Every structure is written in C-alpha cells, then in structure tokens.
C-alpha cells in the first residue's frame with residue numbers, strides 16, 4: 001500500500017485532502033508533526049508522498065512551504081482544493097456555556113474570528129493541528145475545552161458538534177500540493193507550477209507575464225518569495241493553466257521564458273482540482 005505523510009494527525013484537514021485526492025484508493029496515512037518533517041518523510045522514503053497546505057482563500061499563502069519545496073527539490077504531482085468547514089467540537093455533555101477554552105490550529109482560529117468574538121471569555125490557544133486537539137480532548141477527557149475542526153475529527157475522536165459551520169466566510173478553501181521525491185509523468189496535465197527569478201531591470205517580470213499571455217496561459221496564482229542569500233531580491237512562483245492534451249503552446253512559452261529569467265524550474269505538471277461548490 002502506498003503512503004502519504006500529512007502535517008498533523010488523522011482527522012485533520014490534511015487527512016481530508018488525502019481522501020479527496022485518492023478517493024477510494026486505500027492509502028497509509030503517516031502522521032507528522034511539522035511541514036518540515038513531512039518533507040523529510042518524503043525525502044527519506046518513509047512516505048511515498050507528502051500532502052502540504054500551500055494557501056487558504058481567506059488567510060493567504062503559507063510562505064515557508066514554498067521554500068521547503070524548492071530547498072528539498074520536491075516535485076508537485078497533484079493539487080487538492082478542499083472546502084474547509086469548521087465546527088466547534090467538545091466532549092459529549094458539554095454546552096456552549098460550559099466551554100472556557102478553545103484550542104486549535106492558528107488558521108482555524110483566524111478563519112472563525114466572528115464566531116469566537118461572541119464568546120470573549122473563552123481562552124484561545126494555538127496548537128499544531130485541529131485533529132491533535134480533538135484527540136487530546138477525547139483521550140484526556142478534557143472538560144470545558146473545545147476545538148475547532150472537521151466532522152471527520154468529531155467522528156474519529158467521539159466528540160460532539162456544539163456549533164456547525166462556524167467559519168466567517170462560507171467560501172473557505174485551502175489548496176494543497178501532493179509532493180513526491182521523484183517526478184511522475186501526469187498524462188494530459190492541466191496545470192503547471194513554475195519557479196523562476198528575474199533580474200532587477202525594468203519590466204523583467206512583465207516580460208514573463210506577457211509571454212504567458214501571448215501563448216494564452218492563464219496565471220492562477222503568482223507568489224514572490226525572498227531569495228535566500230540576497231537582500232530584498234525575490235524568486236517567483238507562478239501556477240498556470242495549461243491546455244491539457246496538446247502542450248505545444250505551453251512548451252513554446254517555456255522556451256521563450258527561459259531567455260528572460262535567471263533560472264526557470266518546472267516544479268510540477270499535474271491535474272488542476274476544480275472548485276466544486
């Protein structure tokens with residue numbers, strides 16, 4: 001059976017992302033405490049793949065993860081766009097009145113600010129991941145303590161849902177990359193992740209963007225990341241839609257971009273995950 005390392009433990013949104021990507025295919029889930037250890041699991045062959053959150057539609061990009069991917073030369077072989085539905089979970093018998101502390105992942109706290117503002121007396125604690133909090137509440141029988149997490153976590157750790165769908169914005173999505181230590185050829189890929197630098201001359205980034213426009217490549221995301229070893233110089237990550245099937249235009253665009261960039265790496269060519277509402 002193939003394995004996927006996730007940041008956090010089973011029942012987390014990373015676990016949900018694995019389920020969405022692999023559907024009915026049985027995968028072994030490897031719990032890993034940090035994004036760095038997920039990368040190490042993949043590099044050292046402990047896991048075939050790593051699932052890594054890269055951005056949230058409300059909170060934005062997880063910048064250090066871009067650097068982890070490039071520093072360790074990982075390949076992006078898939079994408080998951082997961083609707084994030086947050087629920088308030090606690091031991092059976094608890095009520096909104098009996099709760100005095102909420103512990104969960106900082107992203108979850110950020111995404112549920114409006115709900116939490118209604119309960120100013122609650123102590124809010126940032127922890128490693130939503131599912132680990134659910135597990136601890138269950139195993140240590142933590143009275144008066146709630147977490148914010150998924151329905152999967154509620155089921156797995158026998159917690160009750162005290163309040164459903166407490167995220168501020170109903171359209172709340174997190175995008176994840178599926179990572180591998182070796183490249184995998186994905187037939188008819190519809191998306192590519194490019195990583196490049198431009199020099200500090202006027203219009204150098206615009207040149208790259210114009211080439212992509214000329215070949216009708218839609219940019220779905222562009223992210224600048226500080227270039228290690230330099231002061232205020234940046235590398236760029238661009239995710240683009242590719243036509244799928246005939247990749248002639250895409251290849252021609254890459255050839256032209258190479259001439260205008262310091263370096264150009266293709267981090268992955270994979271299938272786009274379309275948002276399903």
Ligand SMILES: O=C(O)C(=O)C[C@]1(C(=O)O)C=C[C@@H](O)C=C1
Nearest residue numbers: 012013014053105107129130174
């Ligand atoms: O704590 C979890 O359950 C996670 O999977 C982590 C994480 C994140 O890294 O942003 C994933 C998706 C949600 O946006 C909240 C938390």
